[in-house]
Amino acid sequence: MKAAVIGATGYGGAELVRILHQHKLIRNYTIHSSSQVGATIGASYLQKLEPIDIEKISKDTDIVFMATPSGVSRELSPAFVENGIKVIDLSGDLRFRDSAVYENWYKKKAAPKHVLEKAIYGLTEINRQEIKNARLIANPGCYPTATILGLFPLLKNFAVDTESIIIDAKSGVSGAGRNASLATSYCEVNENFKIYKVNEHQHIPEIEQMLKKANSNLGPVKFNTHLVPMTRGIMATIYCKPLQMITEKELRELYQHHYQEDKFVRVRGIGEYPATKEVYGSNYCDIGITYDERTGWVTIVSVIDNLMKGAAGQAVQNLNVMLGIDEGTGLLAPPILP
Missing domain, CATH: 3.30.360.10 (Dihydrodipicolinate Reductase; domain 2)
Structure with missing residues (x-):
């Protein structure tokens, strides 16, 4: 399976890259940024950041993770969904069926209604059955x-x-x-x-x-x-x-x-x-x-x-449920101490 991480320069995106790098079903992944194309995240991440080209990503990818600030996914996710690509959005853009609630609290324009209606709230322990058949996941806030x-x-x-x-x-x-x-x-x-x-x-x-x-x-x-x-x-x-x-x-x-x-x-x-x-x-x-x-x-x-169960770890847990595999795949490392 091929994955793409959009917004890979943030903390949540970087954590996603770390998890996907060791996930047994992710054959390869690309990382994307609108502001730092051509750069690398750091010495540990060898591939370079690529531009956000919806059609190219849709052609080369099975799953897209949107690790972007609020206001970005509402613009990009509809096109990926229309192209038949599964999307897991880590921002707040798709968490509310009522667009007025989002606009009141986030002070941004909401995603189209038909997109919000397709989004499943991705807290696995509460919505596991809905997540299994979902193509668009709204990852919960931390x-x-x-x-x-x-x-x-x-x-x-x-x-x-x-x-x-x-x-x-x-x-x-x-x-x-x-x-x-x-x-x-x-x-x-x-x-x-x-x-x-x-x-x-x-x-x-x-x-x-x-x-x-x-x-x-x-x-x-x-x-x-x-x-x-x-x-x-x-x-x-x-x-x-x-x-x-x-x-x-x-x-x-x-x-x-x-x-x-x-x-x-x-x-x-x-x-x-x-x-x-x-x-x-x-x-x-x-x-x-x-x-x-x-x-x-x-x-x-x-x-x-907050970066694992509150963001990237939860996103990969949702991916595992969507794929019908053990939801702990890639996530079973014990806590770090100290």
């Missing part, structure tokens, strides 16, 4: 991945006060992308911890859209994000109030049962809570859960590597 996997089993299987949900999320600096900015410069980030996009992060509607599949009564969720002085990783600490008593043992059994067939979700034991380093460089999502009998609140801790 924060939504950690949050949805953390909350979905509880909302689907247990009565929760849907107005009580609070999501306190933190990310490493690579989540902001590779382009230089003052906000992500060393002096601004080092020894600093700050909140950003308060009440207006573009991942809010994506989280709400998918959690409504678990509980249709879900309303707006309280979600805020923080920048942590580290390179990779996301931790979503989630709080909610169940409408009836539940023990910690029951909580853990609920999550273990829900994710028993999902090799990339690991539910921790009682009293165990994951750290970002424990999934660093891997495609795992680790989840710890507890119930506080004194306050009556549930706390869920969900961690991922």
